[in-house]
Amino acid sequence: MKRFFFSIIAILAGGMCASAQDIVTMRNGDTIKTKVTEVNQTSVKYLIYGEESPVYVVAKDDIAAIDFESGRHETFMRGASYASSAYASDFRDIPEGIAPGMKYRQYAKLYSTSDYTKRVGDKYSPVWGGVASFVLPGLGQMVNGEMGRGFAFMGLSVACGVVSSFSNDFFSYTSDIAPIVASVALAGAFAIDIWSTIDAVKMAKIKNMYARDTAGMAALDIKMQPYFAFTAPSANGQRPVTGVTLAVSF
Numbered sequence: 001m002k003r004f005f006f007s008i009i010a011i012l013a014g015g016m017c018a019s020a021q022d023i024v025t026m027r028n029g030d031t032i033k034t035k036v037t038e039v040n041q042t043s044v045k046y047l048i049y050g051e052e053s054p055v056y057v058v059a060k061d062d063i064a065a066i067d068f069e070s071g072r073h074e075t076f077m078r079g080a081s082y083a084s085s086a087y088a089s090d091f092r093d094i095p096e097g098i099a100p101g102m103k104y105r106q107y108a109k110l111y112s113t114s115d116y117t118k119r120v121g122d123k124y125s126p127v128w129g130g131v132a133s134f135v136l137p138g139l140g141q142m143v144n145g146e147m148g149r150g151f152a153f154m155g156l157s158v159a160c161g162v163v164s165s166f167s168n169d170f171f172s173y174t175s176d177i178a179p180i181v182a183s184v185a186l187a188g189a190f191a192i193d194i195w196s197t198i199d200a201v202k203m204a205k206i207k208n209m210y211a212r213d214t215a216g217m218a219a220l221d222i223k224m225q226p227y228f229a230f231t232a233p234s235a236n237g238q239r240p241v242t243g244v245t246l247a248v249s250f
Contacts, residue, residue, distance in 0.1 A: 023067040116205040124204035133200035140200025153196040160189035
């Protein structure tokens with residue numbers, strides 16, 4: 001009976017050990033039992049499972065798929081060095097309606113910051129954007145390229161500061177209201193500071209994802225403007241010339 005129980009325990013332990021590994025399937029059909037340590041932009045790093053091995057680095061283009069110990073299955077397509085570059089979509093589904101040249105307010109609601117993963121080459125830093133807005137509300141938005149949004153946060157913060165500082169002058173006719181107004185203004189300034197910080201971090205993440213998703217898209221911009229000029233001086237004098245200019249950029 002004891003031998004039976006020991007056999008069951010051994011089988012279960014073996015099964016657990018077998019499942020605690022990542023299976024890397026190469027494009028040539030080989031399968032390798034590994035412990036994947038990193039999946040970066042262009043390569044995969046892993047250790048040979050059950051051995052004291054060096055860290056192996058394999059290009060994503062040479063890997064067909066990885067079955068992780070968690071049960072997740074990830075397939076790699078050829079050209080993964082581009083698909084997972086600094087401007088790729090990180091294996092996310094690109095939101096519908098995304099196109100180059102959109103304003104932040106147009107695509108902000110199409111993204112979720114929970115889908116964001118940091119990539120080398122990201123233009124906007126969530127950390128520094130958040131720090132900038134925490135020090136001065138609106139500054140992080142300006143650093144992220146949204147000047148109007150930044151001035152809005154900055155203006156609200158300044159307004160709360162002014163009300164808090166001069167509440168005694170505004171309500172000099174009664175000493176009871178001034179402290180309440182000052183406290184409310186201070187609380188408002190603090191709330192705006194936190195709101196601006198969170199918004200700057202969110203903005204940086206969303207703008208980075210948008211930049212990756214639109215990196216390979218062609219943008220077509222057509223502008224038509226009126227044209228007015230004079231001809232070159234001649235014996236007949238100068239004559240005005242009018243028309244329309246058409247500018248196409250892509």
